[in-house]
Amino acid sequence: MRWKKEKGKKGEADAAALFLAPSLAGLTVFLFVPFAQTVYRSFTDALGQHSVGWSNYRSVLKNSAFLLAASNTAKFLAVCVPCLLAVSLFLALCVRALRPGGKYLKTTFLLPMALPVASIVVLWKALFSQNGILNGLLAAAGAEPVDFMGTDAAFWVLILTYLWKNSGYDMILWLAGLDGIPDSLYEAAQVDGAGKGQMFVRITLPQLLPTLGLVAVLSLLNMFKVFREAYLVAGSYPHESIYLLQHLFNNWFLAMDLGRLSAAAILVALALLVIVLPLQSVLRGEDGA
């Protein structure tokens, strides 16, 4: 049902085609063609010369490193996206309640996004190394130093970094979404005797659904970017808990294992498609009207 054809006015589709033409043309060259190549290479050997059928896919699905990376990525996704959504929404509500002073807070929270990766890496190493500042504080307080990067704590450090970096922008988006909810709805509800909690759940949240869609997709995008920091701090073979799909891709590339790299890449792309398409339909509300 979601896929029923949208019939617009006559010529609307043609106009759309024109509008889309440059973008699609460029995409074809720079993305579709490489993607098709990747599909092709997933069925061949490293140099792309001899076909090997489905063996790359079979090998990938059996490979324990791939399974670990995929499960880590999924775990990360399952934890960090909801966390981020909740945290940024909370921040947005707080900042909103503090109007008009909250304006400066907005800039503050936005800044982490602008920080270059290299600086974050330096900061991270300074804080979380075996002999870093945090361990120094712990030692001074008499506690045992924690091996942040060498244990499961690494997972949470990564999540913390992710939240710290992205909360700001998501907060801005929530704020915009919140601003878009007409006050009339609240007024009407208050007249009907609804409490604050009820208003939040019944009015605010549903009205925020489109924003939720946007924020969720962006959070997903930024989650993949977390690899940069993880890689620069912990190298190609980090602790088990933060071994992500991109680590595997990187290492397979360095080992010239291109067939399996391509197969794994296609699997990831398919997984994303499966996640994104339904999400898109459910959460896009604005346009129908």
Added chain:
Amino acid sequence: MKRNRVYLAVLLCLPALAVWGVLWFMGTGALMGPREVTDCLGPAFNSGAQSFAQWPLLPDAPTLEPLVRLLLDSPEFFVLFWNTCFQVFAQLAGQLLVGAPAAWAFSRLRFPGRRFLFGVYIVLMLLPFQVTMVPHYLVLDWLGLIDTPWSIIWPGVFSTFPVFIMAKGFDAVPRSMLEAASLDGAGYGRTFFYIGLPLGMPGILSALVLGFLEGWNAVEQPMTFLKNPSNWPLSLYLPQVAESELSLAMVSGLIALTPAVLIFLFGQKYLELGIQASGLKE
């Protein structure tokens, strides 16, 4: 009521501290000489160290020396700064020209397969770089663009991320307005130019700001497609410089941060993708 506000403010100070703390760290670090930085942070970076890293409230011996060294003593800094500027602004211009019409089509025009195609755009946006790196390189090599700034610019121009953001921005334009316009006899192009662009400006500017950040801090593409160090953007050069000397790392971080901060100051209100409650929503 007032008390609640105070509580809230205090509550928010904690995360805010997390940000200000980092900025202060970078600021003080930028003012420290090489020896002081190594003394403070050295233990964290060397594997065989016996003591812990620490950070003072203010530098013991504040000095502008690393800043001067980076800005004035290294001529390559400016070549690379120019590289980065050129690469980023060219991309932004292209993204605007190519992405805005596409976003408009996705948002406000109706055509078969729109949802699916948009979904594809999103998936493409999400794909990690490593997935298509090799064929991407092949295409660029075939086009003869490897080791030129165009190897970064052209793919960046056709990135689907700005399309996504701009489409969300265009979503705020009410259909009623479009229908009114078409009743008045305006064609699709005119509607786009005179109604869509102005109303969707927040979305467009938002996409540009985010695109700027993306391009300014891009690491993977330049590393793979630009071989000659004289073609590198700052985002590749600075970490390398930082590798050799910690104090330069601090300063270079600050420098890389500055343009983004300026842009935030300048265009913060445009990052909000929506319209004021008092605005056009009927």
Added chain:
Amino acid sequence: MTWKRRLAALTLAVTMLFTACGAQQETQTQAQGRFVETQITPPDEPLSAYAELLKTPDGIAIIDWLQPTPVRWDSSDLGETWRKSELSWYDAQSMDTLKIAALWDGSLLAVKSTITASDDAFAWRIQTDGTVTPLALEALKAETADGKSVSTSSIQPIGTDRFAVFGSRFTMQNGVYSSDRNTGLFLYDAKGTLIREITCQSAMMTSNKTHLFCMDDNGVCTVYDEDGNIVSSLGGTYENLLETEIGAFLADENDTLYLCSGQGVKRLNPGGSLQELVMNGEKYSYGMPTSYFAGGILMDENCLVFAVQENSEHLSVYRYDWDAQAPTVSVKTLRVWSLDDSDLLRVAVNRMRIAYPDVDVQLEIARADQTSGTLEDIVRTLNTQIAAGSGPDVLILDKLSAQNFAENGLLADLTEVVDADALYPAFLQPFQTEKGIFLLPAQFRVELLAGSAEEVSAVDSLQSLSDLVAQGPGMTLSDSNAEETIPPEQRPVLYYTDFDNLFNVYWNACAPALITEDGVEQGALKDFLEQIRTIANHYGLESADGWEKSEYAIGFGNNQMMFVLPSSVSNYKVDRTRMAADEFENLSLLELLARDSSTGDLSSDRASKLLPGFCEGAWTPQLLTGISAGAQEPELAQAFVALLFSEQVQGQEVPGGMPTTKAGIAAQQSAARAQYEQNGLSGEMYPIDDLIGQLKTPVMTGENERMLVRDAALEYAQGKQSLEQTVQRVTLGLQRMLEERS
């Protein structure tokens, strides 16, 4: 808020201004044509290393007075044919070692290389008809007052029959040479009458018929006429030219100067600051890493003749003619890629360039300096190029995952390229697979244990070595003379200057037993970590700041190369330790180890054997060569690899490793044998064939694994983790690597 806008605009403007100033453009101009090399060494007898190359009115002359029968060669056709004549005037008794110059009238001037006060006659003029006239160069003689000696560094002819002699005073006391820099240049006429004394700082001089050019240390060149008057001074723009060791400084009749060294020939136009590189040394024989630039003469601006010392005894002569028609832009390009620099590789590349002058042989050293990036970045760049089909033709895969390349079908079969008999079986067999041979090492290294025959035979495992070390004394750190010997009873068993040295030696003897295809051998790993810790702790190697690394550079071998003695070996050689266990990469080092320091003969008391690690016959392959399956110039690549394994190249003794071909070992040994025999020693050499016969297991474990185990071993040695924890950590880390591969 307009102030924000203004601020932003101002910042933008300022930065644009800065960047516009900073952006620089470089233009390169390419000249047409190139020099063509021809070898013109006189036939029959090899020239001694002291032969002098001279330019006569007739053409070229070579005076070789060091031969048993002193001889003179003349050629009037630029070296195509030579006339041999006896050097009748040379009297070894009175003349000793000479410096010879040809005056512009064809007569010769010979001056003793070292003049002392006791020399009655030290300079002679030999006319074209053979008459020898001693010249009393009084001013020069006067320099020898106060017991000093004068070294005749340079003689330059000027005018019809005048010459300038640069003599530097020095004293030699207790083996210490001290020179008096304030010495001079004396301009004489043919009868030996002093025309003028010129103060000059360095011996860097040349002349043409009309002018004498003297370059000082700052690159300022003073020009004199034949009366010794200063004509002009070309100043200061040539400073950085003197960085390289200049082999020959020449001038042509137009006063254009030529600076020649192993790196190439630079031409300086008179009075200007234009420096032009007219020849790139790396494309010719004189630029070979193993060659020494002995001297040169300029026939005219399109013809140069160089004397090159290619091994330690003999000189070769090459002529370089300018061919204006020769294309400078090559039709074909051969790309040779290597992670690190290697002298043998450079020799092979140089030889390839000489053999194929129309091919642009590009040697890419990926990890050349600090800006190259990490190992991963380099590999990523390489892999991307290979995946895109535009990769290098020849790959040197040391320290990279060579096996991966071979297994993924990225390399071409080398079976037809290198003769199977050429290599020792030990070096060939591990690389023979069913599908063919894809990798071959051009060099190898081994870890040896050296000491007295008795002690060495008693050590049969790493454990017994550790026991010995633990029972022995620690190393007394002394910061004074590093060559002080330690009394025998106080000598520690071994010593390394840093942890990495120790680790690498042990790693290269054990790695294949620690990490196999199935994973980590925990038992062996535990043992390995224990051994390392024992030794590291005993000498305090695990603390962050170790002793200053002391390395000794020694020149030996059959050519001009310098070799670095591994630090633990140098400690052993100067009797500071009882044994040495280290990596050996040269035959000369092995000889050094096996010989008695005083007599020079093979010592029966000293012995060495393979370090008894966990693997039998462990050896480290070097210069693992492969041809890319997607090479764009497969025939040229094959020719290059064949050249790399040819006797001509393998026979050169260079740092980095020992040759893997039988012919290479034989050539190096026979050259060394000749030298030993010349010095009156027996012709018996270190039994390298026996050693090679024991080799079985190549150590090909990757860099990632090595770094992982190394970091873990260091932490264990520092006591930061227990043995169990360390092994666990290594296993987990490696597990990921192994999982990815499965």
